[in-house]
Amino acid sequence: MVVVGAGFGGLFAIKALRKAPVDITLINGTAYHLFQPLLYQVATGILSEGEIAPPIREVLKNQDNVDVRLGWVSDIDIEKKVVAVSGPGIDYTVEYDTLIVAAGASQSYFGNDQFADHAPGMKSIDDALELRARIFGAFEVADLHTDPETIQRWLTFVVVGAGPTGTELAGQIAELAHRTLPGQYKHIDPRKARIILVDAIGAVLNTFGDHLSAGAQRQLEKLGVEVKLNTKVVGVDSTGIEVEDANGRHTIPSITKVWAAGVAAPPLARKLAEAAGAKTDRAGRVFVEKDTTLPGHPEIFVLGDMMNLAGEDGKPLPGVAQVAIQSGRHAADQIKRRLSGKETGQPFKYFDKGSLATISRFSAVASIGKVHLSGFLAWVVWVAVHLFYLVGFKNRVTAVLHWAVSFIGRGRSERVATQQQAFARRAIRAYGDPFERERAEAVTAHKKELLDNAAPAEKQPATATPEREPLSVRE
Structure with missing residues (x-):
């Protein structure tokens, strides 16, 4: 099997x-199992990647009938x-x-895959670490500038997609700007950051029902998130994002954009x-x-x-x-x-256990059958459910500790970000598959070595056919 x-x-x-x-x-x-619903917490410095991505071999170490291959x-x-x-x-x-x-x-850009370079998705550890580098890096770079327009461009964060992932990410960036980072910079006020949530549909968390959807939007706006619904993204580049709404097309200047709008x-x-x-x-x-x-x-x-x-x-x-x-x-x-020789072909019956999404610390929405919860009680349910499905006792313990640091206190335990995390996606795309390049370079080097070590041909008479040119790599 x-x-x-x-x-x-x-x-x-x-x-x-x-x-x-x-x-x-x-x-x-990859060599790990990814708990994807918590990727946004890796991107915003709450959890480390190891807490949501335990090694597969460790998870299955006691199951002898499995051979794991990368x-x-x-x-x-x-x-x-x-x-x-x-x-x-x-x-x-x-x-x-x-x-x-x-x-x-995978992430879907609805036919506009070129947007990925400037608006990473949220489907992998690589995505989350890149976004962490971009989000925290934006505050650092903004602190270096003196031009107000440039500073505001660096302090404007646009999240595309008002589903659970986009909503949770926008809420956490707002928490960063308004609770965690104020007082840590000498030249900028992080509280002046703009967090904009954009979606082409007309509701936040539209699958949760009108009541919870409206409540989630109010909570986001209370956090300082600008919610722009019925707004379609038509262009993305390094300096901003072009949108189309009832007032026509216009551009939102922003360096940091996140795509959470579709899957394929x-x-x-x-x-x-x-x-x-x-x-x-x-x-x-x-x-x-x-x-x-x-x-x-x-x-x-x-x-x-x-x-x-x-x-x-x-x-x-x-x-x-x-x-x-x-x-x-x-x-x-x-x-x-x-x-066991029994009859098969029984239909799959899905039991809907409900939907959950956090808005901010101590605030979430939950739709469980006919039960609709919001606020602190929904947040407690969210914590319990996510702890239950996190793989490994160690991961559950460390997640609780980091949640305590971030939600009860003001800190973020995972703020380390590197240039490689921020730019590796584009570098790999330009450079190509490293393994394929190394394999091609090794073949070329081997061909050259064979040619260099070949015995020199005996001198031919002046009327002989001229010596053949060196073999090409393809030959």
């Missing part, structure tokens, strides 16, 4: 198969039942009898769908059977953010952690039933 992805879907499926008679190969692009799945041959993997400087393949594909989701399935989803003749939706998610298997291929399960499956209300299930967790457990149950 092969599992692609160590997110919630893949990890919970593997844990549910701990005692099953299966040999599992887990393939993941790499990105580049292709799946569903006829030969072979997965092609691109690892760091090495390509390899893995055969399977049963396949679980749970590779998560990874390219692997489309490759898998094309190979099986399955359909995908606009976000690239694969339409699956009711038991989460790929149409025509009951040996392949597609889970979490990669699948398009209608819930009881007829609408596609949301791309949230609970869907991934429950679909992972469902796939594991189907596999165990198949191994």
